[in-house]
Amino acid sequence: MERTQDHKFRWLFIAYGASGNGFAFYHPILGLDGTHLKTKYLGILLLATAVDANNQLFPVAFGIVDAENDQNWLWFLELLHSVISECAPDQLVPSEKLIFLSNHQKELIDEVNTVFPNNPHDYYMRHLADNMRKAKFARKDLYILL
Numbered sequence: 001m002e003r004t005q006d007h008k009f010r011w012l013f014i015a016y017g018a019s020g021n022g023f024a025f026y027h028p029i030l031g032l033d034g035t036h037l038k039t040k041y042l043g044i045l046l047l048a049t050a051v052d053a054n055n056q057l058f059p060v061a062f063g064i065v066d067a068e069n070d071q072n073w074l075w076f077l078e079l080l081h082s083v084i085s086e087c088a089p090d091q092l093v094p095s096e097k098l099i100f101l102s103n104h105q106k107e108l109i110d111e112v113n114t115v116f117p118n119n120p121h122d123y124y125m126r127h128l129a130d131n132m133r134k135a136k137f138a139r140k141d142l143y144i145l146l
Contacts, residue, residue: 011075015061015083023060024088026050030060030080032102032112034068044068046076060084070107077115096120 002010031049036042046063061080065072084098100121102108112121 010066011072012064013061013076013079014063015079019058019060020083020087022052022058023050023084026052026058028097029099029101031057032100032108037064044072046073048076048080068105068107070111073108073111074114077111081115 001012004010027050029051032047033049034044034046037045044065044067046065046068047059048061050058050060052058061076061083063072063076063079065076096118098116098119100112100116100119102112102121109121112119
């Protein structure tokens with residue numbers, strides 16, 4: 001956890017040892033996403049999740065930040081990189097075996113490429129389908145296929 005110079009909350013990162021160690025044995029796919037916290041404290045919850053052998057979501061790391069921006073994603077991904085490097089150093093980092101999935105926000109694309117330069121980064125199908133549905137040239141039959 002980090003605070004500003006005037007002792008206000010800045011960042012919180014949580015990655016349990018069991019999550020890091022377990023990730024070394026799961027599918028080499030990490031989903032990255034952020035969601036707004038709507039309590040009295042507000043903020044953004046950043047998540048890195050994997051998929052286990054039963055195709056269930058497996059939490060790898062959490063972060064709480066004040067905003068979803070370049071600086072905060074870079075901070076989160078650097079800490080995530082250190083967790084993955086420590087728990088699965090030869091299997092995933094810096095190889096091209098680890099795949100990232102996200103909603104392809106600009107700041108997230110740039111920061112993943114900075115911290116994990118050799119790893120593929122792609123869209124969640126749900127976000128791709130939503131974008132196709134919202135497009136001016138949208139065709140319902142294309143959305144149904146996704």
